[in-house]
Amino acid sequence: MRIAVLSDVHANLTALDAVLADAGAVDAVWQLGDVVGYGPEPDAVVARLREIGAKGVRGNHDAAACGGPEIEWFNPEARRAMEWTRNAITATTVEWLAGLPERLTEGACELVHGSYREPLWEYVTSEGVARANLAVLDGAVRVGLHGHTHMPVAFLEERGGGDADGGDADGGDADGGPGRRPLSTIRGRAGETLELRGRRALVNPGSVGQPRDGDPRASYLVWEPEADRVTWHRVDYDVEAVQRSMREAGLPASLAARLSIGL
Numbered sequence: 039m040r041i042a043v044l045s046d047v048h049a050n051l052t053a054l055d056a057v058l059a060d061a062g063a064v065d066a067v068w069q070l071g072d073v074v075g076y077g078p079e080p081d082a083v084v085a086r087l088r089e090i091g092a093k094g095v096r097g098n099h100d101a102a103a104c105g106g107p108e109i110e111w112f113n114p115e116a117r118r119a120m121e122w123t124r125n126a127i128t129a130t131t132v133e134w135l136a137g138l139p140e141r142l143t144e145g146a147c148e149l150v151h152g153s154y155r156e157p158l159w160e161y162v163t164s165e166g167v168a169r170a171n172l173a174v175l176d177g178a179v180r181v182g183l184h185g186h187t188h189m190p191v192a193f194l195e196e197r198g199g200g201d202a203d204g205g206d207a208d209g210g211d212a213d214g215g216p217g218r219r220p221l222s223t224i225r226g227r228a229g230e231t232l233e234l235r236g237r238r239a240l241v242n243p244g245s246v247g248q249p250r251d252g253d254p255r256a257s258y259l260v261w262e263p264e265a266d267r268v269t270w271h272r273v274d275y276d277v278e279a280v281q282r283s284m285r286e287a288g289l290p291a292s293l294a295a296r297l298s299i300g301l
């Protein structure tokens with residue numbers, strides 16, 4: 039099985055379609071929230087995800103788009119874009135976004151937008167935060183898929199010295215205590231494959247619609263459950279066309295400009 043895992047599409051249909059074309063025939067598409075916000079085509083992005091039967095969760099921007107108080111924590115540009123989004127989207131889009139759960143378990147994976155402790159808001163940006171979240175992942179769930187930071191990265195729990203028998207299900211020392219296992223941080227560069235081999239990990243596919251790692255190309259990953267591995271991919275798309283649409287829509291110029299540099 040090949041599953042395309044997407045996050046932070048942010049109403050960028052051009053980037054989403056480039057990613058779907060690049061992924062080709064997949065068995066499923068999962069999305070990790072922030073379907074809308076920032077970008078110019080929220081309705082069309084939701085329509086595409088519905089059409090392909092994408093499963094997924096709600097992000098802080100999706101919650102705000104449905105009228106939630108999350109907008110109060112947005113910076114001025116994000117807030118302007120969200121006010122635009124609220125005015126632009128149809129009732130059908132609101133209904134679909136409102137129906138997204140905060141968490142979804144699919145086999146060995148749990149899908150959230152931010153983190154396992156705080157599905158909508160926490161940014162997993164350090165090994166300390168990753169470790170704290172690995173500690174609360176349920177025993178049957180081994181792979182945490184999340185977005186929110188717009189950074190393609192994985193935090194991988196290495197095996198401790200004493201469990202060469204592959205006893206990966208114990209999880210008993212994942213509480214941050216003295217016996218805790220070492221954690222590796224893996225940058226999800228284009229074409230990078232991470233073989234999990236039964237290890238626990240938090241994995242971020244990066245952002246489809248607004249990458250922030252200095253590479254403007256759309257980012258996503260493919261999860262192969264039987265092979266127990268993830269591979270990150272980057273895809274060129276017509277950034278200028280999206281910037282034009284954003285200007286025409288009256289969205290903040292700074293949000294359009296950042297797409298050129300991927301920051």
Ligand code: ZN
Nearest residue numbers: 046072186188
């Ligand atoms: Zn986002």
